[in-house]
Amino acid sequence: MTTKNQAENTCPAEGLLKTLSGKWKPQIFRFxxxxxxxxxxxxxxxxxANKQSLATALKELESEGILHKVIISEKPLHIEYNxxxxxxxxxxxxxxxxxxxx
Amino acid sequence: MTTKNQAENTCPAEGLLKTLSGKWKPQIFRFxxxxxxxxxxxxxxxxxANKQSLATALKELESEGILHKVIISEKPLHIEYNxxxxxxxxxxxxxxxxxxxx
DNA sequence: TTTGGTAGTCATGTTTTTTTGACCTCTTGT
DNA sequence: ACAAGAGGTCAAAAAAACATGACTACCAAA
Numbered sequence: 001m002t003t004k005n006q007a008e009n010t011c012p013a014e015g016l017l018k019t020l021s022g023k024w025k026p027q028i029f030r031f032x033x034x035x036x037x038x039x040x041x042x043x044x045x046x047x048x049a050n051k052q053s054l055a056t057a058l059k060e061l062e063s064e065g066i067l068h069k070v071i072i073s074e075k076p077l078h079i080e081y082n083x084x085x086x087x088x089x090x091x092x093x094x095x096x097x098x099x100x101x102x
Numbered sequence: 103m104t105t106k107n108q109a110e111n112t113c114p115a116e117g118l119l120k121t122l123s124g125k126w127k128p129q130i131f132r133f134x135x136x137x138x139x140x141x142x143x144x145x146x147x148x149x150x151a152n153k154q155s156l157a158t159a160l161k162e163l164e165s166e167g168i169l170h171k172v173i174i175s176e177k178p179l180h181i182e183y184n185x186x187x188x189x190x191x192x193x194x195x196x197x198x199x200x201x202x203x204x
Numbered sequence: 205t206t207t208g209g210t211a212g213t214c215a216t217g218t219t220t221t222t223t224t225g226a227c228c229t230c231t232t233g234t
Numbered sequence: 235a236c237a238a239g240a241g242g243t244c245a246a247a248a249a250a251a252c253a254t255g256a257c258t259a260c261c262a263a264a
Contacts, residue, residue: 011128013199021123023252026113039211050253055212076261078210089202096195097115100188125222141241155222157242179231180240 019064020090024049024057029083032067033091036080066090121166122192126151126159131185134169135193138182168192 020026027046031037042054058081061067066087070080083091122128129148133139144156160183163169168189172182185193 011132012203013196014123014128016199016203017119017123017128021116021119026116026119030113040209043211051212052214052254053252056252076210079212086202093195093198093202094115096198097118100191100195101114101118142239145241152223152225153242154224154244158222178240181242 016064019060019066022057022060024053025061026094028054028057028061029066029087029090029094032081032083032087033094036070036082038078038080061087118166121162121168124159124162126155127163128196130156130159130163131168131189131192131196134183134185134189135196138172138184140180140182163189 020029024046027049028037028042031042031045039054039058042058043049043051046054058067058069062069062081064086065084067081068084070082072078072080122131126148129151130139130144133144133147141156141160144160145151145153148156160169160171164171164183166188167186169183170186172184174180174182
């Protein structure tokens with residue numbers, strides 16, 4: 001088909017771009033690349049971020065399959081967020097974006 | 103003081119992600135990949151988009167150096183938007199994003 | 205028992221983005 | 235002269251995103 005119906009199929013990258021670009025999300029992602037992250041750690045480390053925003057961002061990243069939420073039953077019981085496989089596959093894309101930014 | 107440098111906490115890809123993820127922008131970008139685009143063509147082809155939104159999106163993509171605005175002085179004088187070099191460098195990133203979506 | 209850490213939710217308010225509809229300029233066609 | 239197409243602008247409203255402060259629940263140490 002020609003360019004006629006391109007408007008119908010919304011860009012496949014659109015949802016992912018939206019998910020990744022919400023406030024705090026790139027920063028959360030970057031933390032997650034370096035290993036499991038925890039709620040209060042992010043709250044401490046990401047200056048300006050607040051509970052609600054982080055909770056929302058984490059939930060969205062989780063529901064998009066980028067992060068996995070894991071309950072760690074060890075003492076003291078806590079929660080970890082890890083990069084999923086899908087999340088891992090975004091790492092090189094972030095690196096390229098950063099290359100373009102420079 | 104030494105206010106913690108926002109720049110060191112801020113993800114370098116963040117601005118670009120924001121720029122690319124605004125409403126209609128991924129679709130505009132996809133059109134632009136296939137050659138020069140024009141305002142009223144986008145308005146016709148991208149269903150749901152309105153003048154103002156497109157104008158804003160085009161301006162932002164232009165000011166981020168992703169599109170170039172060119173006045174074509176030929177017969178029916180008109181305006182074209184083309185992918186800049188910077189814009190071109192985003193094409194493989196879009197392709198990878200789309201690969202992940204699948 | 206009070207304090208402190210972990211991991212949040214909820215209602216509300218503010219800010220930013222996006223949409224709407226009217227209006228504008230310039231050029232060509234009738 | 236008048237209409238119609240191209241390429242917009244502007245003010246205002248509506249919708250979406252983000253922030254704030256109070257509150258919850260669980261567990262452990264002092």
